[in-house]
Amino acid sequence: MSTAYTFINIPSYGDYHWKSPVLNFASLPSSGNNKGDVRVTLDSYNIYVWNGTTWVDSSGGAFPSFGVIQTDFGTFPTASAPTDTVDFTSSNNSVTITGNSATKTVNFQVANPPVVIETSTYNIASTDYYVVGNASGIITFNLPAATGSKRILVIKNVNTNFNSAIVVTPNGTDTVGGETSQTLHVAEGFTLEDYTSGAWLVY
DSSP: OOOOOOOOSOOSSSOTTBOOOBSSGGGSOSSSOOTTOEEEBTTTOOEEEEOSSSEEEOSSSSOOOSSOEEETTEEEOOOOOOOOOOEEEEOSSEEEEEOSSOEEEEEOOOOOOOEEEOSSEEEOOTTOSEEEEOOSSEEEEEOOOOBSOOOEEEEEEOOOOTTOEEEEEOSTTOEETTBSOEEEOTTOEEEEEEEEBTEEEEO
16 A cells, blocks of 8 residues: 655755745645645744644744643643642651651650759659769669650769769669669769669669
C-alpha cells in the first residue's frame, strides 16, 4: 500500500515536508497540505507544522500548557497533584510525622545542663538527668521512687575537698545498686537506671 502526497512549493533542498516560507500566520495555506508539512513565517520566524487539520506553532517560543496534551495517540487528561500530605508536630521530647496512611512518633531525650547542688540535701526531680554535687561537706541526694521507667540518671561529686561526699538514698524501701544507699567520694560518679519498680541499678 502506497501513500500519495501532494508536493507543493518544494524548496530545492532538504526534506519535502519543508515548504517555502510565508509572510505571516494569515498567509499559511489552509488546503493542499500534507500532515507534517513545515513552514516558517517571516514576520516572527516561528515554525509551524501542519497536523492534518491546522497549523501548530512548534518554534518553542511560548511553551504549551500542561493541562491537556494532544498527540496522534489521543488526548491525555490532566494529571492530578499528589493527594498525600505529611504533617510534623513536635513537643519537648518527641516529633510526630503524620501522612494520609500512617503516623510515626519519634521520641528523644533532650540533653539538659547539669543541676549543680551545693546545699546539704537535694530531692532529685523527675526532670533531672545529670546532678552534680559541689560542697565541701556531705550532701544527701534523695532519689524518687523507682518505677521501671528505664530513666537514666547521672550523679557526680565534683568537689575536691577531702571531706566532700554525696550520699545517694533511695525512696522508702527501694534499693540503689542492691543497697539502702550509695556514697560518692571526691571526683567519683556513677550512672543509675530506673530498672524496675523498687530498684535503681548502678553502672
